[in-house]
Amino acid sequence: MGVLFSAPQYEFQLIRQEWEQRFNELCAHGVFVGGAPVKEFEKHFASFLDVKGVAGVGNGTDALFLALKALEIGKGDEVITATNTFIATVEAIHHTGATPVLVDCERDSYLIDLDQVKANVTSRTKAIIPVHLYGQMVDIDEFVQWAADKGIFIVEDCAQAAGAHLNGKYAGSIGSIGCFSFYPDKNLGAIGDGGAISSNHPELLSGFRKLRNHGGELKYIHEFPGFNSRLDPLQALVLDLKLKYLNEWSERRRENAGIYSENLSNVEGVIVPKHRGDESHVFHLYVIRVEEDRRDALKKHLQKKGILTAIQYPTAVHQTPAFQHLGYGRGAFPVSEEYAQQILSLPMSIALSKADIEYVCDEIRSYMGTN
Numbered sequence: 563m564g565v566l567f568s569a570p571q572y573e574f575q576l577i578r579q580e581w582e583q584r585f586n587e588l589c590a591h592g593v594f595v596g597g598a599p600v601k602e603f604e605k606h607f608a609s610f611l612d613v614k615g616v617a618g619v620g621n622g623t624d625a626l627f628l629a630l631k632a633l634e635i636g637k638g639d640e641v642i643t644a645t646n647t648f649i650a651t652v653e654a655i656h657h658t659g660a661t662p663v664l665v666d667c668e669r670d671s672y673l674i675d676l677d678q679v680k681a682n683v684t685s686r687t688k689a690i691i692p693v694h695l696y697g698q699m700v701d702i703d704e705f706v707q708w709a710a711d712k713g714i715f716i717v718e719d720c721a722q723a724a725g726a727h728l729n730g731k732y733a734g735s736i737g738s739i740g741c742f743s744f745y746p747d748k749n750l751g752a753i754g755d756g757g758a759i760s761s762n763h764p765e766l767l768s769g770f771r772k773l774r775n776h777g778g779e780l781k782y783i784h785e786f787p788g789f790n791s792r793l794d795p796l797q798a799l800v801l802d803l804k805l806k807y808l809n810e811w812s813e814r815r816r817e818n819a820g821i822y823s824e825n826l827s828n829v830e831g832v833i834v835p836k837h838r839g840d841e842s843h844v845f846h847l848y849v850i851r852v853e854e855d856r857r858d859a860l861k862k863h864l865q866k867k868g869i870l871t872a873i874q875y876p877t878a879v880h881q882t883p884a885f886q887h888l889g890y891g892r893g894a895f896p897v898s899e900e901y902a903q904q905i906l907s908l909p910m911s912i913a914l915s916k917a918d919i920e921y922v923c924d925e926i927r928s929y930m931g932t933n
């Protein structure tokens with residue numbers, strides 16, 4: 563019995579027929595960049611998130627980078643984010659010329675420690691990027707007001723949290739800008755690269771739309787030097803079809819997480835993720851911690867049994883060669899550094915059956931010696 567880590571191919575099969583029909587229409591029409599599919603998806607996703615607008619881009623990294631550019635962030639500015647994130651969050655800051663200021667995560671939730679964020683604000687802080695990591699939202703409702711009073715923008719990194727909502731608000735509808743990745747294994751995944759931003763601020767949306775399209779919303783009207791990063795219409799078709807299922811699929815992921823937690827919470831040496839138990843978690847990933855240096859051996863054991871797992875992420879950003887120049891040494895962020903040695907992402911997708919999850923749990927239990 564084999565268990566895949568994620569299953570974008572399974573999701574695609576569910577929409578394939580409809581997608582092919584719309585793909586054929588697109589081919590007959592011949593508009594292969596932009597066009598109606600992108601506009602339709604942007605409109606539907608904005609209405610899903612209950613925001614004024616959504617603008618598609620080539621990928622989630624560009625969404626973050628261009629969001630910061632739309633906020634006119636650059637050299638001399640500081641942007642605060644978590645060190646336990648995918649490197650793209652910090653790359654986006656770096657490429658604007660601003661200085662990334664990193665902070666640790668909270669124990670157990672893995673989410674950015676907002677007290678540390680507050681402690682690191684300086685007169686140069688222009689923005690804060692809370693990362694809704696693993697599918698769980700950082701509770702930023704009050705924090706957004708706190709930051710606004712100081713003139714600091716909040717850019718939500720929603721790459722892993724499409725469909726998560728807290729206090730009646732979706733991830734991506736709370737800060738100044740929300741940034742999404744549609745990488746295929748994301749909760750709302752394309753069949754290639756894709757990304758978008760969401761915002762309630764028309765001037766930011768308009769600035770962003772110019773940035774993604776050579777500095778102008780209209781062809782050959784270039785107001786400033788921009789970039790070329792557009793959401794592909796073939797991807798927009800997939801995303802538009804999948805969006806209808808997003809809430810249902812999030813529920814499936816939460817059910818899967820519940821089965822994992824039920825089966826693993828009493829296994830010695832394994833720590834299951836703590837969360838609010840509500841819809842603010844869409845379980846992009848189900849991440850356990852394995853104590854006593856046994857994580858890598860457990861991973862190998864599971865692989866031998868046909869169970870694919872992953873580590874998100876094996877190195878906190880401040881310890882990667884790419885960002886060692888920031889000068890945070892070993893021990894700067896003890897929680898993230900400790901967790902990087904312990905975390906293990908178990909298979910998570912809507913393709914998993916209860917039997918699949920129980921098989922994974924049985925193998926973990928037997929390896930950890932409590933069977």
Ligand SMILES: Cc1ncc(COP(=O)(O)O)c(C=O)c1O
Pocket residue numbers: 621622623624647648650651693719721722742743744745755756757
């Ligand atoms: C937290 C986070 N931010 C940003 C990104 C970047 O998205 P993309 O791969 O679409 O560029 C990812 C993608 O994995 C991510 O997980």
